[in-house]
Amino acid sequence: xxxxxxxxxxxxxxxxxxxxxxxxxxxxxxxxxxxxxxxxxxxxxxxxxxxxxxxxxxxxxxxxxxxxxxxxxxxxxxxxxxxxxxxxxxxxxxxxxxxxxxxxxxxxxxxxxxxxxxxxxxxxxxxxxxxxxxxxxxxxxxxxxxxxxxxxxxxxxxxxxxxxxxxxxxxxxxxxxxxxxxxxxxxxxxxxxxxxxxxxxxxxxxxxxxxxxxxxxxxxxxxxxxxxxxxxxxxxxxxxxxxxxxxxxxxxxxxxxxxxxxxxxxxxxxxxxxxxxxxxxxxxxxxxxxxxxxxxxxxxxxxxxxxxxxxxxxxxxxxxxxxxxxxxxxxxxxxxxxxxxxxxxxxxxxxxxxxxxxxxxxxxxxxxx
Numbered sequence: 033x034x035x036x037x038x039x040x041x042x043x044x045x046x047x048x049x050x051x052x053x054x055x056x057x058x059x060x061x062x063x064x065x066x067x068x069x070x071x072x073x074x075x076x077x078x079x080x081x082x083x084x085x086x087x088x089x090x091x092x093x094x095x096x097x098x099x100x101x102x103x104x105x106x107x108x109x110x111x112x113x114x115x116x117x118x119x120x121x122x123x124x125x126x127x128x129x130x131x132x133x134x135x136x137x138x139x140x141x142x143x144x145x146x147x148x149x150x151x152x153x154x155x156x157x158x159x160x161x162x163x164x165x166x167x168x169x170x171x172x173x174x175x176x177x178x179x180x181x182x183x184x185x186x187x188x189x190x191x192x193x194x195x196x197x198x199x200x201x202x203x204x205x206x207x208x209x210x211x212x213x214x215x216x217x218x219x220x221x222x223x224x225x226x227x228x229x230x231x232x233x234x235x236x237x238x239x240x241x242x243x244x245x246x247x248x249x250x251x252x253x254x255x256x257x258x259x260x261x262x263x264x265x266x267x268x269x270x271x272x273x274x275x276x277x278x279x280x281x282x283x284x285x286x287x288x289x290x291x292x293x294x295x296x297x298x299x300x301x302x303x304x305x306x307x308x309x310x311x312x313x314x315x316x317x318x319x320x321x322x323x324x325x326x327x328x329x330x331x332x333x334x335x336x337x338x339x340x341x342x343x344x345x346x347x348x349x350x351x352x353x354x355x356x357x358x359x360x361x362x363x364x365x366x367x368x369x370x371x372x373x374x375x376x377x378x379x380x381x382x383x384x385x386x387x388x389x390x391x392x393x394x395x396x397x398x399x400x401x
Contacts, residue, residue: 053143055211061142062104065135068199069105069192071179074212075205081363083174087167091205094169097149100212102139102204103172103179106132107195110317113306121302125200132202140204150206172201174364180213183366185221186339187229187238187304188356193220193373196311197304219366220310222374224343227336229304231328238304240339241356241365251301303327310374315381 051057055072062070075091075098082088091098106128112120133152140150153170173190176182181201182192189197193216230238237248267278278284307322308314314322345351347369357365 053146053148053208053210055213058102058139058143058208058210062102062135062139065138066106066131067104067135068107069181069194071103071176071181071213072210073101073103073175073178075099075101077178077212078170078175081178081360083171083364085360089167089169089171089174091170094153095151095205097207098205100206100208100210101170101175101179102206102210103175103181103201104132104136104139104204105176105181105192105195105199105201107313108198108200108305110198110313113198113302113318114321118302121305128200129202132200136202136204140206143206143208148206148208150204150208153203153205170203172203175203176201177215177364178212180215183216183218183220184241184361184364185229185308185310186223186227186241187233188241188243189229189304189308191220191308191310193377194311195313196308198306198308198311198313215363217366218368218373219370220373221365221370222309223370224336224340225370226309227332227339228307228309228325230336230339231325231332232303232307234301234303234327236332239356240342240354241361248301251303310377312377312381315378 058072059070078101079088079090079092082090091101108121108124108128112124115121136152140152143150154168173184173188176190176192177184182190185191185197190199190201191197192199224240227238233248233251235244235247235251237244237251263278263283267275270278306318307325309319342351342354343357346354346357355361
């Protein structure tokens with residue numbers, strides 16, 4: 033299957049691309065506007081297969097006229113995951129989401145200008161009526177899977193072959209009927225035999241193809257909504273004469289900074305992203321600094337071993353079925369199972385490195401001659 037990836041092509045005016053808005057033109061335009069990955073999902077498929085049928089995050093809940101969802105993704109630069117603190121990742125999260133919002137709006141505007149009603153959903157937005165947790169009107173992870181950009185990992189982040197989980201996605205809903213991309217049916221995540229996300233998680237939030245969102249939020253959203261509520265509960269019960277000290281505290285400043293630029297209120301903990309070995313960005317920039325996982329413990333190792341044993345029994349049809357690998361969820365995990373994608377990536381990457389060194393050596397020899 034052809035992957036829809038781009039480099040840093042300069043944005044060209046839409047008028048320079050002739051013809052009707054077909055799928056290939058839409059994806060080409062998204063890449064020109066700055067998308068690293070782009071795919072198209074059928075609204076009908078998204079309506080038929082919501083992530084959780086009890087709480088359907090579907091296009092028809094937003095607009096009954098939507099025919100297609102254009103899914104764009106932008107990577108988080110790997111350099112941020114080489115730093116001593118999480119602050120660079122927090123800041124880049126904000127920049128990446130702003131970049132996505134701009135390019136998504138421009139594409140929606142161009143489609144609508146040509147007669148196709150189109151709008152953009154917020155990439156990171158919570159619908160308060162959904163489970164009283166951070167669930168948006170659409171799941172961008174599942175949008176990405178349906179658009180052929182990746183599959184869900186052990187900790188149910190979306191993993192793309194190019195960037196692993198180090199990316200953000202957003203959806204552009206349009207009434208234009210576009211040919212959808214095919215889903216990736218091979219499991220991108222190595223799974224239980226890797227379990228690096230499980231070993232690295234400081235909140236012990238990684239389940240067996242699932243996530244404990246409450247535990248995750250304690251680390252991932254240090255200054256998020258739940259933490260703000262706790263702070264104000266504490267402030268109300270605090271002695272009146274000492275309340276001024278709370279306003280001069282690190283927590284209060286963190287909330288203020290989060291309101292200004294998202295940092296700390298979203299995406300504060302990058303550990304599962306940093307240690308995931310999927311993607312050429314990991315092989316090129318992270319394998320050296322993320323090889324050792326300080327958070328790994330005998331308890332986490334034992335849990336990973338139990339996950340692996342449970343998976344073997346599940347695949348044989350023995351023992352309890354794993355909810356994260358139900359027939360419904362297998363659609364997004366990858367129905368073919370893991371087939372060695374990361375090993376193939378590593379081999380291809382090493383070959384590229386060898387070829388590059390050979391070209392450099394050949395160029396040096398030519399110059400000396």
